Amino acid sequence: METTKPVLDIRNLSVSFRTGKTEVEAVRDVSITVQPGQTVAVVGESGSGKSTTATAVNRLLPENGRITSGQVLFDGRDLATLTEREMGAIRGAGIGLVPQDPMSNLNPLMRIGDQVAEALEVHGRARGKAARDRAVELLDMVGIPDPARRADQYPHEFSGGMRQRALIAMGLACKPTLLIADEPTSALDVTLQRRILDQLDALTDEMGTAVFLITHDLGLAAERADTVAVMYRGEIVESGGARQILGDPQHEYTKRLLRAAPSLTSVSMVAEPATPAGDDLVRVSGLTKRFSIRSARGGEPTEFTAVDDVSFSIPRGLTVSIVGESGSGKSTTANLVLGLETPTAGTIEFDGVDVAGLRRKEMFALRRRVQPVFQNPYASLDPRYTVEESIAEPLKVHKIGDKRSRRESVRKLLDQVALPAAMAERLPHELSGGQRQRVAIARALALNPELVVLDEAVSALDVLVQAQILELLGELQRELGLSYLFISHDLAVVRMISHQVHVMRAGQIVESGTPDELFAAPQDDYTRELLAAIPGAALQA
Amino acid sequence: MLRTIARNRVVKRLAAALLTLFGVAVFVFVMLRAIPGDQISANLGTEAAALTPAQRAALESYYGLDQPLITQFFSWMGNLLTGNLGFSSRAQASVLDLTLAALPVTFELAVLSILFALVIGIPLGMLSASKPDSLRDGLGQTVGLAGLSVPAFLLATMLLSLLATWFGFNPNGRGFAPLFTDPLLNLQQMLLPALVLGFGIAAPIMRTTRTAVLEVRSDDFIRTARAKGVPPRRLQLRHVLRNALVPIVTMTGLQFGYLLGGAVVVEQIFSVPGIGRQVLLGIQQKEYALVQSTVLVIALTFVIVNLLTDLLYRVIDPRVRS
Structure with a gap:
């Protein structure tokens, strides 16, 4: 094993969020090392703490979040102890970020070129015309056609894929030694996702930038990363080489994740067609x-x-x-x-x-x-309706049964979608995403x-x-x-x-x-x- | 071709504006006549009862009050189109001349008040938003609440009497000085009414700013800008405030339009001969032509301010432009 100095060395990091009077630990005792030029992926489901870990690195946690213990060593300094001002000099220059949702991560009132140029200006890398020229160059590099013209456009004139490219250009503008890519392509179509990830790979290779990749997609992580760390409930449960994790998962959670991931195992779970053909x-x-x-300028549609x-x-x-x-x-x-x-x-x-x-x-x-x-x-459940009211609504609309029989139907439907009857009184915000979708299915089934x-x-x-x-x-x-x-x-x-x-x-x-x-x-x-x-x-x- | 014109957004807006003005005209015309009494009884007071029917009929025909309402309405409309806004027998001047004198005064007062309101409201709103639910937020909110709840007449009379008795500062007592004849005295005279009005308007602007800034600050692109290394001051001005500007401009436009309607009470207290006072006097004298036409002029300025506000959106937000 060669002993190069790592770009990023996260040691026993813990992060907590304060909600009301209670403090919830979102990340517990996490240690990750990223070597120069390497790609390290953190994989986990929503709420696993993977994005929190990433935002803790460049200290952009929401106001109620704080690092409770541990070190984040970058370039010989512990980021966890730096002042906000010192962090400002590192953000963008030393550590770039490519955020998740291209639709919401660009300032809607600023020209794309200006937003890329701003990354250079705030770190004194270039000013005025020079910054603009460099921004156009960067846009060209990430594969935006006709970059000089596109630089003068606003985000709403860009498609999702083009916006994500612009965000990549922004993240890499100052040639950072580390790039945090937080679900960089999750909001995009698969074919586009692939093209953009290829581009990102090529650019970070060329610049020698190490990548800290956050993703929910085990397949994607395995394909793109040298090292994969699997996070579950705030902790790293397993980490190692990508192939090793896929081929020989040790932790129970990783095994479950592998089995469930459609991209990797995708086997049919439906029975063979039972009905004779022709009965459509x-x-x-x-x-x-x-x-x-x-059309844009009035006129005929x-x-x-x-x-x-x-x-x-x-x-x-x-x-x-x-x-x-x-x-x-x-x-x-x-x-x-x-x-x-x-x-x-x-x-x-x-x-x-x-x-x-x-x-x-x-x-x-x-x-x-x-x-x-x-x-x-x-979005598809009315936030002020209880689960019971949501499920019973179609019955009411179609005037089926009375209050008592509807209550009975709701109970049966909840049972069918494997939710406990006690759920009936809950409001949507008290349910998880999966539970909500079960409620939506129960509602769809209410009318047989x-x-x-x-x-x-x-x-x-x-x-x-x-x-x-x-x-x-x-x-x-x-x-x-x-x-x-x-x-x-x-x-x-x-x-x-x-x-x-x-x-x-x-x-x-x-x-x-x-x-x-x-x-x-x-x-x-x-x-x-x-x-x-x-x-x-x-x-x- | 005609359909293309009809579909044009500017044409649509102008048509809607004209319709609004027509609605206002009908409304004020009807409302004035729904109030008991007319110009004759207002002029003569109790002596109006002593008029013989013939005298009364003569006066009515002189003022045109014997015509059917519909005729009165359309003769007023027709006159408006030729630029004849009517005549005020009290002031012995045409309504057009009166309005042209009063409107700039009100406009000046409105502009100064809005400037005060923005200078107080926006920084206060940003300060409040910078740390919600903290001491400074509470302080900002209290000032805002005071602005909303202290009535203008109270603040105005307090300022007027206290400053006059303690410092002998009472520029408004010296007869109104128009801006271009005696700018120094004029600005002194405008100071207090603009402060009083501005304080009241600062409150909604402060609250709008606070809410808008808080909302924008939680947007993803703000975090992305911070991740670029954008320093706090630049972040506040270029990213947060610019994006919060649309609701602030909306609120400012509304308040400005309202001010152009003449702040009747404040104008009265500080003896500022603005458009609000003109309407008030007109109502007291039941001078139909004066009130109708002035209210219509006020409505027109309101509509224009609204159109300008919309244009301002286009300057601020490129998404509205396309």
């Missing part, structure tokens, strides 16, 4: 939806085709998935099937009846048979629907919770004979739950088949690209 609950043909969008001549069917009791990236038209398709949007052309037949011909009352009756579960379990439309229903959940919810969905399908329309951006998840998969791109279905067919022998280039972009895919071999 939903038949969609030639479905098209166009939106008119207001232009048309945008979100869904373009899409046809598929959903057999009774099976799961049909639509997979695609943002803007592919998959969610619009879901909304059309739910009857939340009216198609521009094409037909949707539900149980042999053309939905378009239905009158209001019949449409209302149809809604009972088709229920949605949406992505964000934090035949079809449940799941629009990115597990995307916001941690892998372990995600695996539990997918399992629950599978059980419910077998018990109740439900059909699912499963919308997702994640091919690996889709593989676990679907009987049939359609890959959508730019409003069209580019490839269809069973999950195994798609994974084993993808026909379309785009499908191949999606598959290759699954983090950790290369490591499976």
Whole structure:
């Protein structure tokens, strides 16, 4: 073992948050070493303390958080003991940051070029025109086309991927020796995620910058990092070489994480189709939806085709998935099937009846048979409704039963989604993300629907919770004979739950088949690209 | 072509503004006439009862009060379009001339008051927000609360009498000096009313600033800016305050518009011949033309200030521009 001086040496770090009068320890006795030029990944689910560890390093903890013990050695100094002023000189210059969400991490009122140049200016690396020129160079380096023009634009004129590139340019502007990348691509589509991570790798290699990577994705960590540390409930439970951790996990939690991670193990958890072919609950043909969008300078609106001549069917009791990236038209398709949007052309037949011909009352009756579960379990439950009120609401709307029988139904539904009956009185903010999504599923099941439309229903959940919810969905399908329309951006998840998969791109279905067919022998280039972009895919071999 | 014009946002805004003004015109026209009494009884007082029906009819026809309301309304509207705002028999001057004299005075007072309010409100709001629920926050909030709850007439009379008795400072007692004839005396005369009004308006501005700054400070991009190494002062000004500016500008615009309506009480106490006083005198004299036209002018300035506020958003926020 060579004895180079590490760039970052975290020794027995503990961090606490004060809420009210109590102090909660979020990070406990964490030690991590990052060698020059190395990439070290910290993996964990939300609440594991991984992001807190990262923010403690450059001392950007929220006001109620503080380092209670331990050292953060960077460049021979203990960052934990520096004054705010001394920290200011290190932030950006010695330690760069690439934050998580590109949509919220740029100042909306400042030109992109100015924001990059500011990183240089505050450290006296360049001023005025020179800073601007360097900013344009940096934007060019991170792969932003036409950088001189784009530098004068504002964040809202940038796409998510372009913003993330700009943030990378900002983080690397002063050629720091350490870059903290906190879930740098989690908000992006998989194919884009891969391109941006490649770019980040190339740049940090070139500059010799060490990377402290925070991610929830074990596959991604294994693929990108030299060393992986797994965090669970504020502690590091296991750390070591990436391949070693994947190949021979020691800690129980790591093993569970590995089993649950769809990107790595993705095996089908659905039974073989039980119903004979031909018994379709939903038949969609030639479905098209166009939106008119207001053009920038007033004038005539232009048309945008979100869904373009899409046809598929959903057999009774099976799961049909639509997979695609943002803007592919998959969610619009879901909304059309739910009857939340009216198609521009094409037909949707539900149980042999053309939905378009239905009158209001019949449409209302149809809604009972088709229920949605949406992505964000934090937003789709009314914060002032108790769990019971949320679940009982559809029953009330459709005037089913009286107060007592509804209460009984709620109890049964909670049981079905494996939540204790005592949950009925809770409010959403008292529940975890997984529990909320279970409530949302219970609410969808309240009306005994035949079809449940799941629009990115597990995307916001941690892998372990995600695996539990997918399992629950599978059980419910077998018990109740439900059909699912499963919308997702994640091919690996889709593989676990679907009987049939359609890959959508730019409003069209580019490839269809069973999950195994798609994974084993993808026909379309785009499908191949999606598959290759699954983090950790290369490591499976 | 016509549809394109109709869809244009500027055209839409102007149309909405005209509609608002028309609504105000109808409202003030009706309300004035809903109050018992008219110009004749207001002029003559109890002697109005002694008028013979013929005399009364003659006066009514002189003031045009014998016409049907609808005719009165549209003849007023028609006159407005030709620039004739009516005539005040009390002041023996045209309403246009009166307004042109009073409006700049009110405008000056409004600008000074807003300046005071901003100078007090914004730093105080930022100070409060810099450490919420601390001593300084409590102090800031108390000052804000005082501004909201101490009535302007109380503060105004207190200042006026205390300064006059203790220091002999009473510039307002010397007859109003217009800005351009005696700027020094004018500014002295404007000082107290602007302070009183500014103090009252500083409170909502302080509160808006505090809330907006607190909200922006918790935004992700602030943390990212700190991670770049942006020092505190630059962070406060370039990142926090600029982003907090939109709600502050909204509040300031609203308050400014309200001030342009004439701070009747304060103008009265400090004998400032502004637009608020003009309306008050008009109402006392039941001078329909004077009140109607002046209120409409006030509404017009309010609408213009609102439009300017919207334009200011476009300067501040590039997202509004596109």
